[in-house]
Amino acid sequence: MPATPTLALVAHDAKKDAMVEFARRHQDKLAVFELVSTGTTGGRILEACPDLKVTRLKSGPLGGDQQIGAMIAEGKLQGLFFFVDPLSPMPHDVDVKALMRLAVVYDMPMALNPSTADILLRSARLQGLKTTSATPEVGSLSS
Ligand SMILES: O=C(CO)COP(=O)(O)O
Numbered sequence: 001m002p003a004t005p006t007l008a009l010v011a012h013d014a015k016k017d018a019m020v021e022f023a024r025r026h027q028d029k030l031a032v033f034e035l036v037s038t039g040t041t042g043g044r045i046l047e048a049c050p051d052l053k054v055t056r057l058k059s060g061p062l063g064g065d066q067q068i069g070a071m072i073a074e075g076k077l078q079g080l081f082f083f084v085d086p087l088s089p090m091p092h093d094v095d096v097k098a099l100m101r102l103a104v105v106y107d108m109p110m111a112l113n114p115s116t117a118d119i120l121l122r123s124a125r126l127q128g129l130k131t132t133s134a135t136p137e138v139g140s141l142s143s
Pocket of ligand 1: 010011012013037038039040041042058059060061064065096
């Protein structure tokens, strides 16, 4: 576990207002983490909360989801806040699924909607108490 845990904040277009509202409401709590975001989500968060330190990756459809998935696989992420839009078709649906799949494989704390995100952000697991390693228990698939 790094000294400062890193959280990823990602939202589909229909959920970006909800993510901005979440970031505003929890600005003080989020400020103690390193934050990474997909490109457009990160831009919206920084507009609303210029004091937060957010590293913007590529936009989701251009590889941002995969960049965050790689961070999970490399043990560089401690939590994923991903406000998904379940009502719209996505050109990068396979990337969305791949990101959520890796979060499950690596037992990453993950919130897919604002009410779960509120609970997760309050949890001790995100405050430096996560003790499990980043290596998933996948038996023969672990190599
Ligand atoms: O598409 C996304 C997640 O799948 C989010 O990407 P943007 O933040 O760049 O819109």
